[in-house]
Amino acid sequence: QSALTQPASVSGSLGQSITISCTGTSSDVGGYNLVSWYQQHPGKAPKLMIYEGSKRPSGVSSRFSGSKSGNTASLTISGLQADDEADYYCCSYAGSSTWVFGGGTNLTVL
């Protein structure tokens, strides 16, 4: 069970859109539509932003959206705001009742 692969960092300007990728294998990301995404501000607990690939929990802005193609899931944030600056983690069900996280992506809002 290896960690999912995410870019270490991404950046975007206020108001623009960015996409964070999360690459796994056919045993995790590609095998199930069970990817979730988390936002984590420094010193805080992670917050669920997307689950089951593209669903948003109540209270999460529609600026956040999720998708998947093959073994790669993606999180898109549109209309970037200053408060979006944080670390983002993907997570996938990996079969046999186990879960695996990505290494995390640091988002900088310029």
Next chain:
Amino acid sequence: QVHLQESGPGLVKPSETLSLTCAVSGGSISTYYWSWIRQPPGKGLEWIGYISYTGTTNYNPSLKSRVTISLDTSKNQFSLKVTSVTAADTAVYYCATHYGSGFDPWGQGTLVTVSS
């Protein structure tokens, strides 16, 4: 709304056992699935394992030989034990509820340092 709160020693000696508890309020522990997740300082998240409301458990294969998660329905809490700890087990430990395919909510986290 379910609220989770971790508690336990902040310092554990190498080779000893790390023990943490997650107190659940605002909901019954006999309803959901519950996980432990950790984050070494400056690093990413690692899923440790889960326990269901029936007491069924499963663990990260990389930690399976050292980890035990248990349920205490009388106190509405669940616990984590990690044996034979080393400095590599130093991390912020979070408890979390399963929500769909994800985890929500999370506790605030508790830092456990392994050091003599």
